[in-house]
Amino acid sequence: MANNHSEAEKVEAYTRALLDAARGEGRANADLVQWQHAKKFSPEVLETLAAMQKEDDLGLIDEVSKQYKELLDNEDKTVSVTVTTAVPMDDELRAKVKAKAEKDLNAPVYLVERVDPSIIGGIMLEQRGKRYDASIRAQLSNIRKKLSSSFNGGEE
Template sequence: MALSREEIAARYGAALFGYAQDMKVLDQVFAELQELQKAVKANPAIVNVLSDPILNKDEKKASLDAIEKDFSDEVQGFLNLLLEYDRFEYLLDIIARFNYLYDQEKSIASGTAITAVKLDDDQLKRLGDSYAKKYNLNAVRLENQVDPSIIGGVILQIKDRVIDGSVKNRLKKIRAQLIDEN
């Protein structure tokens, strides 16, 4: 029976996570995987070449050698394992699973801050730090999404929690109160 994409990502991501923990290089592997993820997202042809069934293993290995030369032995070994077992097409899913496990281990949450205007990095960091302090997390990584329809304020979506501090929401509540009073 063939494994699903999610099962493959879960198994390989958990295996890499456990290995990195055992070797005491968890933070280093995490940092390297973030760089690899950025590179692959910017240039998806990397995965296409390394998972192409037409290319032989030697051609793929030569391509991989050029990519992995600056990575640690642990990440290089992992990438070679993916190549050996023809699992390179799942790379981004595996990294996502690793990131999830890393965030769980380090009490880090990721989320989205929806605002009417774009926030700079410092504003996002302060907002994330404030949320982390309130909810006993070590850190919160926020991405900014701009939605002018909220008028002002911020909507935070982190894990399964949504905190709606938008002006639009406040106006809606005031309107509901006025209607209820009449």
């Protein structure tokens, strides 16, 4: 029950913040219409908007939209590859990862870099709907599963 109460408080806080900001800008009804459409946004759109907001780049939305359409219309063969590492990549590693990905995919590559300390080390690559996880976290998880199955199913 406490969880529902906490969720209700969050909903009210978000709602009041949105409404107060919208009223302050004189666009409460317009923001309501936008909010009703927001649930239609894909996670990629929401993530990109959040990144643009964080970098104070929301003024680039029109340009990003135009370039997105141009790239799509031109059937750009560039593959977006998301690279997650525990610490930021240096230029040398970035070049190696890009060269390897371009060779493997036989296409130009655009790297999207993410830093996630929880992977401990190693690297995770995501491209064309596929994920390759060579992180320390994944390796430790695999070791844990093997040890668990060995002790649970092995001889004593």
